[in-house]
Amino acid sequence: MHRQRFVVLDGLRGIAAFAVIADHVPSDLVRALIPGRYLAVDFFFILSGFVLCHAYGARLKSEIRTFGFLRLRFIRLYPLYLLGLMLGALHLIYLSAAGYIQVTLSGLTAMTAISLLFLPVPSGVSGQDLLYPLNPPSWSLFSELIANLAYAALAPWLSLRLLLAVLAVSGVAVLHLIPSEPDLGAGWKLSDIHIGIARAMFGFFAGVAIYRARSVFTVPSVPVWLAVGLLALILCAPVPDAARRWFDAVACLVLMPFIILIVQNARAAGRIAKISTWLGLVSYGVYVLHEPIYFWLRSLSGFLGVSGPFEVIDYPLVVGVSALSAWLATRVFDRPMRERLARIGKSEGAKAG
Numbered sequence: 001m002h003r004q005r006f007v008v009l010d011g012l013r014g015i016a017a018f019a020v021i022a023d024h025v026p027s028d029l030v031r032a033l034i035p036g037r038y039l040a041v042d043f044f045f046i047l048s049g050f051v052l053c054h055a056y057g058a059r060l061k062s063e064i065r066t067f068g069f070l071r072l073r074f075i076r077l078y079p080l081y082l083l084g085l086m087l088g089a090l091h092l093i094y095l096s097a098a099g100y101i102q103v104t105l106s107g108l109t110a111m112t113a114i115s116l117l118f119l120p121v122p123s124g125v126s127g128q129d130l131l132y133p134l135n136p137p138s139w140s141l142f143s144e145l146i147a148n149l150a151y152a153a154l155a156p157w158l159s160l161r162l163l164l165a166v167l168a169v170s171g172v173a174v175l176h177l178i179p180s181e182p183d184l185g186a187g188w189k190l191s192d193i194h195i196g197i198a199r200a201m202f203g204f205f206a207g208v209a210i211y212r213a214r215s216v217f218t219v220p221s222v223p224v225w226l227a228v229g230l231l232a233l234i235l236c237a238p239v240p241d242a243a244r245r246w247f248d249a250v251a252c253l254v255l256m257p258f259i260i261l262i263v264q265n266a267r268a269a270g271r272i273a274k275i276s277t278w279l280g281l282v283s284y285g286v287y288v289l290h291e292p293i294y295f296w297l298r299s300l301s302g303f304l305g306v307s308g309p310f311e312v313i314d315y316p317l318v319v320g321v322s323a324l325s326a327w328l329a330t331r332v333f334d335r336p337m338r339e340r341l342a343r344i345g346k347s348e349g350a351k352a353g
Helices: 007-021 028-033 037-056 066-097 105-116 136-157 160-180 190-215 224-236 241-263 270-304 308-352
Strands: none
Touching: 007 037, 007 224, 007 241, 007 270, 007 308, 037 136, 037 190, 037 224, 037 241, 066 105, 066 136, 066 270, 066 308, 136 160, 136 190, 136 270, 160 190, 160 241, 190 241, 224 241, 270 308
16 A cells, blocks of 8 residues: 655754754754754654554554554664664774773663663763763654554544644643743753643644544645745744743644644655755754764864864764765664564564464
């Protein structure tokens, strides 16, 4: 059976991934141009709920159980997550060997072992408030997996009433928690993990609700320029600091879901379709690899004695290297490893049967 591809949404996901890089690469100019860059993560959560409901919603009611769905998500996410983790761990080893930081072998081993299990690293182990000190952007994957678990567990009974209840509770949680932060760029620390989970729960189930609404009404196609413009408008809006947290709340709870709602049936053809497909292909790799790549580029610039120029070109350089690395890693490492993990899963299932 032919499964519909949401090509324009793929393209927006890639654009959002490149926007997130500005949150981790200290380029004042780019950050000023994209002040709402961290809201791209909320876009990811909503799009994930939409796409996974499209791919597995019906099967979760009968064929696939909770553990089976989590196994599928693990297969999809783990290879590039592992690659990013290893790049981060190797960079920490380099910094220690070069005398820039002090890290014990036992501490590094513990951080790596815990991270290999896709679990947040306790501050008593890392000495930091980061959920994933070896590759900080991994926090959103953990939060999304929590939402995935909730979705799979609730799927057989996920009526409209229950879906609205989940959205109401998680939405109220976001509104309740946001006054404690200057903006919604939270969820990546152990101390604010609850904010990340609230964002993921609302976003993911909002995506599920939007997909389910397709059976009730059809949204007409919109031009690609409008789709890109709406996302750029939210990410780049010059909001005063005093209003930032409340703009972010509206963006998370209303504006980002609205984008997915009206863009879902947008069409692209020719070169635009190819670009959108490529952006979707590299989006996950860009997101999960860009920060360790940035770590290594900074260390390389220091080793070569290049400092001033790097401060000017750091963002475009990290974007370019991350895009190329994500494309290569997806083709050479991610796809083969996912296929192998899928075969292992089928083999184990056959033995168990």
